[in-house]
Amino acid sequence: MSLYCGITRRRKSFWCCRLLSTYVTKTRYLSELKEDDDACKKAQQTGAFYLFHNLAPLLQKSEHQYLAPQHSLLASLQKPEMETELKGSFIGLRKALFQLNVKDASLLSTAQALLRWHDAHQFCSRSGQPTKKNVAGSKRVCPSNKIIYYPQMTPVVITLVSDGTQCLLARQSSFPEGMYSALAGFCDIGESLEEAVRREVAEEVGLEVERLQYSASQHWPFPNGALMIACHATVKPGQTEIQVNLRELEAAAWFSHDEVATALRKDNPSYQQQNGAFPFWLPPKLAIAHQLIKEWVEKPTCSILPP
Ligand SMILES: NC(=O)C1=CN([C@@H]2O[C@H](COP(=O)(O)OP(=O)(O)OC[C@H]3O[C@@H](n4cnc5c(N)ncnc54)[C@H](O)[C@@H]3O)[C@@H](O)[C@H]2O)C=CC1
Numbered sequence: 001m002s003l004y005c006g007i008t009r010r011r012k013s014f015w016c017c018r019l020l021s022t023y024v025t026k027t028r029y030l031s032e033l034k035e036d037d038d039a040c041k042k043a044q045q046t047g048a049f050y051l052f053h054n055l056a057p058l059l060q061k062s063e064h065q066y067l068a069p070q071h072s073l074l075a076s077l078q079k080p081e082m083e084t085e086l087k088g089s090f091i092g093l094r095k096a097l098f099q100l101n102v103k104d105a106s107l108l109s110t111a112q113a114l115l116r117w118h119d120a121h122q123f124c125s126r127s128g129q130p131t132k133k134n135v136a137g138s139k140r141v142c143p144s145n146k147i148i149y150y151p152q153m154t155p156v157v158i159t160l161v162s163d164g165t166q167c168l169l170a171r172q173s174s175f176p177e178g179m180y181s182a183l184a185g186f187c188d189i190g191e192s193l194e195e196a197v198r199r200e201v202a203e204e205v206g207l208e209v210e211r212l213q214y215s216a217s218q219h220w221p222f223p224n225g226a227l228m229i230a231c232h233a234t235v236k237p238g239q240t241e242i243q244v245n246l247r248e249l250e251a252a253a254w255f256s257h258d259e260v261a262t263a264l265r266k267d268n269p270s271y272q273q274q275n276g277a278f279p280f281w282l283p284p285k286l287a288i289a290h291q292l293i294k295e296w297v298e299k300p301t302c303s304i305l306p307p
């Protein structure tokens, strides 16, 4: 698509033309919809919608997968009629997330986080008056004092600690049986990413991080919309003795490269072994914890690059 812009200098007009990439065009269009209620209302007439009921998206079950159908603007129907009409059911996102394709999982996570934020920010914290949502849902405004509230994400660090040959994985009692993951924790106010990683590792397993390396980030819808910031970290040589903080974790342990590589190849084994224990398994592909662990398996030295 072309952009034409007119620049007037010293009474002469110059016209320049340049091609905008599809990504830039789309981004600018979305940015316009956030600011322009009329343009957004117009877009809604031809837009596609995901449906939610009490924060649960309407999904259709297909073998081992969930499909997230999109709909045009619908007449208002009650939940049971809606499910019958659209041949699906409203299913909790926690249950369905890992059985959705990447695009639907990402869009539904964003949508749910936004809906949850609106639900929790109905009133101005200064005036106590009801706030008003713009059409796009990208902000809320207090009509009495004009304070603008924007949706928030909470930063969370997630760190795969390694001693160069093994990596440290932990589990909380709320995790599914047998699943271990990298260490995660909410950033405290005023902290840098590096400080949050060092503090969380010290708090949860009693180790001192020597070096850390940023890997990637991911929006995570639970519990209230988090920005997961993933890092690799190494601990000081010879200082690998774990002291698990049992208020936060149920268990933590060092795992060898072979153990982790084998677990990475398996799906969630939802069976118990003969001795009653559940086999060791890792978070599913969609979770950034999985990507972090996979990176380490492919390149165990990824955390010992120069800082
Ligand atoms: N996408 C992924 O791969 C993974 C995501 N996670 C997410 O990371 C999040 C944080 O991990 P945790 O170990 O639970 O955090 P954590 O180690 O900071 O412990 C949670 C506790 O921190 C306190 N806390 C401090 N600030 C908080 C805030 N802003 N919101 C809520 N609680 C706060 C509360 O007392 C809470 O019980 C989890 O909610 C989990 O959903 C965790 C592992 C993997």
Ligand SMILES: [Mg+2]
Pocket (backbone or CB within 6 Å): 183, 184, 185, 204, 248
């Ligand atoms: Mg934690």
